[in-house]
Each structure stands twice: as C-alpha cells, then as structure tokens.
Amino acid sequence: MKAKRLFAAAMVTMVATSARASVEINASPTKNMNCVGGNCSPTAKNAVLNTTDLARMLTTGDVKVVTGNGAVTITVSGPLSWTSTHRLTLDANLNVSFRARVEVTGRGAVTIITNDGGTGGDLIFFYGGKLDFWDTSANLMINGTQYQLVSDIPSIASAYANAPNNYAILALTKDYNAAPDGTYEGSAVPTNMEGVFEGLGHTISNFSANTTGTAAGFFLESAVLDDSTIRDLTLSNANIVGGDNSRVGVLGGALESNIINVHASGSVTGGDDSYIGGLAGIGGAFLKSDSSASVTCARRCYGGGLAGSGGQFTLSRASGTITVVSGLAGGLVGLLTSQGRVSQSFATGDVTSVKRQRRVTIGGLIGIADQDTSIENSYSQSAIRNDGVGPLGGLTGYAKADTDVTTSYATGHIGIEGARTKVTDGVGGFVGSVQIPVQFRLDYWDTDTSGTDLGCGASKPAHRCPPIDGLTDVQLKSSLPTGFDPSIWAQSPTINNGYPYLIANPPPQ
Numbered sequence: 214m215k216a217k218r219l220f221a222a223a224m225v226t227m228v229a230t231s232a233r234a235s236v237e238i239n240a241s242p243t244k245n246m247n248c249v250g251g252n253c254s255p256t257a258k259n260a261v262l263n264t265t266d267l268a269r270m271l272t273t274g275d276v277k278v279v280t281g282n283g284a285v286t287i288t289v290s291g292p293l294s295w296t297s298t299h300r301l302t303l304d305a306n307l308n309v310s311f312r313a314r315v316e317v318t319g320r321g322a323v324t325i326i327t328n329d330g331g332t333g334g335d336l337i338f339f340y341g342g343k344l345d346f347w348d349t350s351a352n353l354m355i356n357g358t359q360y361q362l363v364s365d366i367p368s369i370a371s372a373y374a375n376a377p378n379n380y381a382i383l384a385l386t387k388d389y390n391a392a393p394d395g396t397y398e399g400s401a402v403p404t405n406m407e408g409v410f411e412g413l414g415h416t417i418s419n420f421s422a423n424t425t426g427t428a429a430g431f432f433l434e435s436a437v438l439d440d441s442t443i444r445d446l447t448l449s450n451a452n453i454v455g456g457d458n459s460r461v462g463v464l465g466g467a468l469e470s471n472i473i474n475v476h477a478s479g480s481v482t483g484g485d486d487s488y489i490g491g492l493a494g495i496g497g498a499f500l501k502s503d504s505s506a507s508v509t510c511a512r513r514c515y516g517g518g519l520a521g522s523g524g525q526f527t528l529s530r531a532s533g534t535i536t537v538v539s540g541l542a543g544g545l546v547g548l549l550t551s552q553g554r555v556s557q558s559f560a561t562g563d564v565t566s567v568k569r570q571r572r573v574t575i576g577g578l579i580g581i582a583d584q585d586t587s588i589e590n591s592y593s594q595s596a597i598r599n600d601g602v603g604p605l606g607g608l609t610g611y612a613k614a615d616t617d618v619t620t621s622y623a624t625g626h627i628g629i630e631g632a633r634t635k636v637t638d639g640v641g642g643f644v645g646s647v648q649i650p651v652q653f654r655l656d657y658w659d660t661d662t663s664g665t666d667l668g669c670g671a672s673k674p675a676h677r678c679p680p681i682d683g684l685t686d687v688q689l690k691s692s693l694p695t696g697f698d699p700s701i702w703a704q705s706p707t708i709n710n711g712y713p714y715l716i717a718n719p720p721p722q
Contacts, residue, residue: 236278238289240264243263244260254278273297276301284306287304288312298320300352309327323354324355345387365389373405379407379408384412385413392418397421407440423453426455428459430466431464432464435465441469446476448464448475451480452480453482456487458486461490470498471498472497475502477505483511486513492520496519496520499527499529500529517535523549523550524550524553526554526556542574542580549582553587555589559715569600571602574611575606578592578595590701593625598627604670605640606645607624607642620655620701624662639671648673656681656682668682
C-alpha cells in the first residue's frame with residue numbers, strides 16, 4: 214500500500230501546487246530575495262534569484278536557497294553552471310523543479326530537499342530540465358540520501374551487479390547514446406534491480422536488446438514496490454525483441470517498481486505466451502509516465518501501450534500502436550490486475566488483432582479489467598479492430614465482476630473485419646462485455662466516431678449491461694459531460710481536437 218500512498222500524494226501535489234508561489238532561479242534580475250553569508254531566502258511569495266548572481270556566489274562558497282514568506286516551491290527555469298567544488302542546496306517546503314539544464318562542471322555538489330515542512334512535494338523534471346554532472350566523483354544528496362553517480366550503461370550494470378542484494382541508489386549524470394554499444398543480450402542490467410535509479414531528466418537513446426530468454430528491456434527485472442523506484446528518465450528510439458514466454462518492454466521485462474516520470478519511444482516485439490508493453494511487460498505502479506513505442510506480439514499475448522499487465526496507472530498515457538495475434542490487448546494496459554486502478558490516464562494508439570478466427574479481447578484503454586478494479590477520470594481515443602473473435606470495447610474489452618468505472622469516455626472507431634460468430638462476445642462503444650456485478654457511472658462514448666449504437670455489448674448473465682450514455686461528436690465537444698469535475702477536466706477547440714482533456718495530464722502539443 215506504500216506505493217498507493219506515494220502516488221496519491223504526488224498526484225495531489227502536481228494538481229494542487231502547480232500555481233503556488235515559487236522561488237524562480239532564472240535569467241531575470243534578482244527580486245524579493247535576501248542572500249547573506251551563502252543563505253538565500255525569499256522576502257515575498259514570488260521571488261527571483263538571477264542565475265548569474267547565483268553562479269558568482271558559488272565561486273566563493275556554498276549556497277543554500279530556501280523557501281518561505283509564502284513561497285513554497287523552488288523552480289530552476291534558466292540555465293545554470295559552475296566549476297567550483299562548492300555545494301548548491303535547494304531546500305523547498307514542497308517541490309523542487311527543473312525546467313532548464315543545470316551543469317556541475319567540476320567536482321561540485323548538489324543537495325535537494327523537498328517537503329521541508331510540507332507534504333506531498335517531489336523532485337520534478339519537466340521537458341528540457343536536467344541536472345548534469347561532468348565528474349562522477351562529484352556529490353549528490355536527495356532528501357538525506359547519498360546517490361552514486363554513473364555516466365554510462367556499463368557503470369550502471371556494474372553498480373547493481375556488485376551491490377549487496379543488487380541494492381544500489383544511482384543517478385545518471387548525462388545523456389547517453391547507446392548506438393555504439395550494439396544490441397544487448399536481454400538487457401543492459403541483467404541482474405535484479407533494487408533500490409533507486411534516478412535519471413535526473415536525462416535520455417538514453419538508441420538502446421537495443423534481443424533475447425530468446427524470459428525477459429528483455431533496459432532492466433531485466435526489479436524488486437517489489439516498496440523496494441525499488443525508477444524515475445526521471447527517457448529511453449528514446451529503443452528496439453527491444455523478445456522470444457516466446459517472455460516479458461518485454463523498453464524500460465524492462467518484469468518491473469514491480471514505482472515508475473515515475475519515465476518516457477519511451479521505439480518498438481517492442483514479443484513471441485507467443487508473452488507480456489509485452491511499451492514501457493514494461495509486467496509493471497508495478499506508473500506515475501506521470503508515457504510511451505509512444507509500437508507493441509507487437511503473437512499468440513496468447515498480453516499487449517499494452519504502457520504495460521502488458523499492471524496494477525497502478527496515474528497521470529500516464531500511451532500513443533503507440535498495439536498489434537496482436539490472439540490473447541488480449543489495450544491501448545494503455547492489456548490486463549489491469551485485481552485491485553488495480555487507472556486514474557487521469559489515456560490512450561490514443563490503435564489496437565488491432567491480425568488473425569481471423571483467433572480469440573482476442575481488445576479495449577481502447579484496457580483489454581481486461583480484472584476483478585475489483587477501478588477506472589476514473591480517464592479516456593481512450595484509440596481506434597480498435599478485431600479480425601478474430603472476442604469482446605471489443607472502446608474503453609475496456611472486458612470488465613470482470615466488481616469493476617468500478619466512473620467519469621470516463623471513449624471516442625475510438627470500433628472495427629470488426631473478420632468473421633465474428635458469437636454475438637455474446639460483445640461489441641460496445643465503451644465496453645465490450647461485463648461480468649455482473651459492475652458499476653459504471655457518468656461514463657460516455659461517442660456514437661458518431663465509434664460507429665456503434667451500443668455502449669455495452671454483452672453481459673454475463675445476459676441482458677444485464679449497465680446503462681452508458683452515448684453522446685454525438687458535437688455534444689462531446691460542446692461542453693464537459695455531466696459529472697465531469699472542472700477542476701480535473703477542461704475543454705478547448707485547440708486542445709485534444711476539442712474533446713475533454715485532463716488538466717494535470719494534457720495531450721502533447
């Protein structure tokens with residue numbers, strides 16, 4: 214349950230504190246800041262510390278920047294660098310955020326403290342924000358924990374392999390191009406990963422792995438939720454290939470981890486009886502993470518845009534295409550495991566089966582929602598097509614007993630290309646088939662774009678489908694549907710093609 218508490222607190226912080234007063238570190242003139250003896254504190258709730266002024270202070274001594282007087286976050290929004298051995302401390306009541314590059318070009322040091330007097334704060338790297346260390350003998354402390362600095366894949370693998378019980382706390386010091394490494398056998402880190410891997414906003418590009426074994430991806434596997442976290446990392450243009458009976462994803466094969474602010478692109482391929490996902494074959498808890506990687510797998514496959522199977526998805530999204538022969542597939546996750554939860558997340562990649570007469574369950578967001586799962590404030594725009602037989606739903610292919618779905622919608626086109634022989638399989642604009650009892654509240658599907666006039670296709674027992682409201686495309690784009698909270702949802706003709714979008718998880722522009 215620790216992961217659930219962590220994700221809930223972080224989600225509240227991202228939504229509730231985004232507009233809070235901040236100490237901004239950028240190129241603007243210093244304003245409302247008092248710097249004496251290496252200690253800089255705000256004198257008003259909105260303050261600026263000039264980067265040139267800060268770099269000058271770091272040439273002669275350590276500098277500590279704190280919040281106060283109404284300012285609760287620290288945001289680095291302008292480039293900063295220094296060559297001395299002195300330490301920069303960023304100590305915030307809530308978040309410390311990076312929107313620009315900070316470079317420690319010598320053997321300097323950085324200390325980051327979040328939640329100093331507050332709760333729910335975090336270290337956040339926005340697009341373009343990163344923390345570079347030119348020398349791995351420099352020093353990094355985050356919330357009282359010392360991080361080992363690593364600069365390349367061999368040093369990452371060595372650190373976990375040589376650590377007691379594979380437990381290490383690492384931070385990546387710079388971007389890394391893995392193309393010269395060639396193709397890895399299975400994974401870059403072939404041992405079980407425990408501890409923390411902090412990407413510091415960096416990108417590992419052109420990583421390739423291929424295996425006939427049981428798992429493939431950057432990490433082979435990781436420990437249970439309470440023991441491992443992978444965060445603030447981008448894996449771009451990856452190519453991951455697994456065989457039969459495998460777990461395959463760009464980030465890793467089987468990652469029972471907290472996965473926070475991780476992004477992936479490229480392609481992932483797996484064989485029969487496999488779990489295949491854009492980020493992880495089997496995943497733990499995902500927060501503010503996304504993948505545009507294409508996913509392809511064969512027979513009896515669990516395929517998903519983010520994970521083949523997983524339990525927690527918060528403020529996350531997937532846009533890669535998913536192609537399967539048989540099994541189950543979803544735009545975000547193939548199987549949402551029992552007691553799993555999807556919140557403020559969405560999928561836009563097409564989901565397709567390619568073999569006639571094969572059994573497959575397809576959902577625009579989730580292939581199968583297992584028993585006692587919940588989905589809230591989420592949506593799918595994925596077009597789905599079934600060349601075989603099996604449930605087909607705009608948001609969820611099949612929802613097992615005690616599934617709870619609320620304030621969500623689906624717009625994707627529902628296509629049936631093959632010979633569907635069982636009407637009871639179910640084809641619905643929102644859900645293909647349900648196992649009673651389920652609870653669907655304030656949910657909607659687009660009757661125009663979906664091409665179907667049924668929100669729920671079938672139920673077990675028969676004729677017990679929950680009522681789901683259909684809206685025309687014009688209605689769905691004209692105003693927020695009834696029950697949608699305007700503090701969570703917004704609408705604009707220039708965003709998300711006019712459809713409702715999530716304020717804390719907007720579509721990429």
